[in-house]
Amino acid sequence: MAARDRTIETLIERLSRLPGVGPKTAERLAFHLLRVERDEALALAHAIEAVRAAVKNCSICFQLDASDPCGVCGDETRERDMLLVIEDPREVARFEDIGYRGVYHVLQGRLSPVEGVRPEDLTIAQLLQRVEQGSFREVCLATNPDLEGEGTAQLLAEKLAASGAKVTRLARGLPAGSSIAQVSSSILSDAIEGRRPLS
Numbered sequence: 001m002a003a004r005d006r007t008i009e010t011l012i013e014r015l016s017r018l019p020g021v022g023p024k025t026a027e028r029l030a031f032h033l034l035r036v037e038r039d040e041a042l043a044l045a046h047a048i049e050a051v052r053a054a055v056k057n058c059s060i061c062f063q064l065d066a067s068d069p070c071g072v073c074g075d076e077t078r079e080r081d082m083l084l085v086i087e088d089p090r091e092v093a094r095f096e097d098i099g100y101r102g103v104y105h106v107l108q109g110r111l112s113p114v115e116g117v118r119p120e121d122l123t124i125a126q127l128l129q130r131v132e133q134g135s136f137r138e139v140c141l142a143t144n145p146d147l148e149g150e151g152t153a154q155l156l157a158e159k160l161a162a163s164g165a166k167v168t169r170l171a172r173g174l175p176a177g178s179s180i181a182q183v184s185s186s187i188l189s190d191a192i193e194g195r196r197p198l199s
């Protein structure tokens with residue numbers, strides 16, 4: 001039996017690298033892309049190309065935006081002495097939705113001994129430098145309330161202790177093990193309202 005075309009195999013292999021996509025799903029997606037209209041399939045490729053060309057990491061806070069500095073860092077009306085440290089650029093929208101008016105620092109992940117994510121893989125050095133050079137009244141550690149998020153917050157609290165900034169954590173109202181991306185806006189609102197100092 002002839003082997004499957006190499007270009008199809010390559011597409012399946014590429015798709016299977018996406019988070020949450022196993023080999024079976026990758027195969028289904030690949031054959032779907034071969035079955036739909038050519039323009040429909042290519043629109044996906046073009047959308048990937050366009051977003052990669054337009055969107056970049058802000059050189060100050062590391063969130064994703066079409067401009068650098070991003071819309072938040074460039075906005076003079078924000079509370080520039082309030083810094084919210086988050087794991088993922090997707091979480092910016094959650095905090096914007098509940099009316100947060102300070103600025104952000106995106107870690108681009110969290111520490112994970114299991115997955116081999118080390119402090120140097122995150123934007124921790126840039127955070128420490130920012131806090132050292134800036135005049136933040138408060139640095140709130142808004143990593144997720146799960147094991148790895150708590151571990152990351154713990155390390156950051158230790159490293160920030162000498163900075164002189166008040167270091168806080170989101171309130172305990174966030175269900176343990178939940179994620180900021182998924183909790184309701186009211187719970188997230190309460191969590192930021194009731195943030196607590198970390199010693």
Ligand SMILES: [Zn+2]
Nearest residue numbers: 058061070073
């Ligand atoms: Zn920014």
